[in-house]
Amino acid sequence: MKNSKIKICGIKREQDIDYVNMLKPDYIGFVFAKQSRRYITPDMAAMLRKKLLPGITPVGVFVNEYVEKVAGLMLRGIIEIAQFHGQENEDYIAAFRQLTGNPVIQAFRIDRPDDVIRAAQSSADFILLDNGAGGTGTTFDWTLIQNIQRPFFLAGGLNADNVDEAIRLSNPYSVDISSGVETNNIKDYAKMQKFINRVR
Secondary structure (H helix, E strand, O other): OOOEEEEOOOOHHHHHHHHHOOOOOOEEEEEEOOOOOOOOOOHHHHHHHOOOOOEEEEEEEOOOOOOOHHHHHHHHHOOOOEOOOOOOOHHHHHHHHHHHHOOEEEEEEOOHHHHHHHHOOOOEEEEEOOOOOOOOOOOOHHHOOOOOOOOOEEEOOOOOOOOOHHHHHHHOOOEEEEEHEOOOOEHHHHHHHHHHHHOE
């Protein structure tokens, strides 16, 4: 089994970029949802993006944002993938694809088997399976997703102590972590390093 890829979400400080440049996860996430404590302005994200080493893919996280605004951040080169966490539907994804050819991640809350079926039918390039709103730091029942037949990002309550089991039970394309590598709501280099070492 190949190693799962790694996404560190909620990057918002220059120091965070220094950390990821040293540790080299596969993806980072900039959160553009204003209701999140990890919100970052487009201008700040653009500045951080310039410092990001090649080979680390920046993802923009959105909740019910105007599709033109998402596409604009793509066209400015700030992000390369859009991740949708709200009520964005198939029409929204189609409209986004008309504006940009960039990949899409669509997030789904997994509570019961029906949620897995719905997620599997998404036209997004990738799906992200989470326990809820995102950034809550709690897990869901990973056995629900053992038989899913498409690549997915696994999020929700991951940390260095449980990621081995999460990967063993669900075999995700990528693991996605934010609060699990923070101390007092700030990215913690030691926790990031420990998590990445465990996955790899």
